[in-house]
Amino acid sequence: MNLRTLRAFVEVVRQGGFSQAADVVALTQSTVSKAVKTLEDELGTPLLNRLGHKNELTAAGEIAYRRALVLLAEHNDLVAEINDLRGLKRGVLRIGLPPVGCGVLFAAMFAAYRTRYPNIDIELTEYGSKRLRECLEAGEVDLAALLLPADEGFDYQPVRNEPLMAVLPMSHPLARRKRIDFTDLADSPFILFEAGFALNAKILAACERKGVTPRVTARSGQIDFIVDLVSAGLGVAFLPRMLAHKHQHPGIALILLDEPHTDWHIALVWRASAHLPPAARAWLDLAKEMASPV
Template identity: 85%
Template sequence: MNLRTLRAFVEVVRQGGFSQAAQVVSLTQSTVSKAVKSLEDELGTPLFNRAGHKVELTAAGEIAYRRALVLLSERSDMLAEINELLDLKRGRLRIGLPPVGCGVLFAAMFATYRKRYPQVDIELIEHGSKRLQECLEAGEVDLAALLIPMDEAFDYQAVRNEPLIVVLPAGHALSRRKRIDFTDLADSPFILFEAGFALNAKIMAACERKGVVPRVTARSGQIDFIVDLVAADLGVAFLPRMLAHKHQHAGIALVPLDEPHTDWHIALAWRANAHLPPAAKAWLELAREMNVG
């Protein structure tokens, strides 16, 4: 059993297929299939139920996937500790950020970090919260920006807490209200972020508490496009206050959302009890120093 085989297996699970996994690990589909078959032969049991084009884990596959994530993260920790021991001149910061809001929060910080640590290589990935959490669990990034509350497997340093703002078409009947809750919006179509964004879960949970079943008319990962859709009267959207104000224009109205437990509370997270490399520690220290947010 080798770590390359485990990486290929993990990506088949994550990507939902062999061809998609092959693209991620930069191998041919045949090589990925052989790697998974080799792992199954070594373990003496199938890891997938192969039904047509759909790939589902067997009970043994669930165990193998969980353990593979641990092994891959341990490898990452080992390399980080050795690098720190050798006091390498060229460090590496691996950080995962969601597309929502992180430009506003972290752009200036990246510039300062680069000036202060010019020899540190920065590896930045952008995903929704669900995928970032998986990357953090697997040790593929050292830090990830996630919303609070988060899994107990992570420690974190809070960054910013922003209330949500309802983004309405300028002529909407509720556009002059001082505050709005989800019962007020029961008849308005929602424009949400794409699947995998933690903000969606907060919105849907708050709707459920109010007994509101929202009608989702569109989804996007681009804030500019979401705001344009609202201005075109396709529905209403929800943004953290700092982003709503940044994108404000004459075609929309902004009204605070009056709902508990819906704040956009973002933090820098890392695996609890895992080794945190010097480059990541320096990023956390800079975030405190600059009082990001």
């Protein structure tokens, strides 16, 4: 069993197939397939149920996948700690950011970081919250920007806390309200982000608390497109206040969402057991220095 084999197996699970995994790990599909077969032979049990083009983890596969993430993370921690010991003149900042809000929050930080640390390479990964957590667990990124609360086993440094705004078309009968809640919007179709975005979970959980079953009419990962759909009258959407104001235009109304436990509270998160390299610690220090008052 070696790390290359484990990496191939993990990516087959993540990507949902051998060909997709091959693209990620820069190997041929047959090599990835052989790697998974080798791992199954070593463990003496099938790890995947191969159903046509679909692959599902067996019970043993679930255990192997979970353990593989830990082993890969430990390897990355080892490399980072040894590099610190060597006192490398160059470093790497490996950071994961979600597509929603990262430009508004972090663009100025990237510019300041590059000016302050010109010899640090920046490896930026952009995914939804669920995938970013997996990247953290596997040690593929040192830090990730995620919504609080953080999962057990993670430490965090808060970055920004913003209330949500309901984004309504100007033609909506409630468009002139100052505040609004999910009971008011029970009959309005919702436009949400794509699956894997943590903001969806906050919205749906708040609806459940109010006894509201939302009718989702569209999903997208692009804020501009979501706002355009709202303006066209397709439904209502929900954005953190700073992002809502950035995308304001005459076709929409922005109303403060009067719902507890729905704030967009974003933080920089890392594994509590991880060795944070100097490049990551420098990013945390800069984030604290540049933090804006809420």
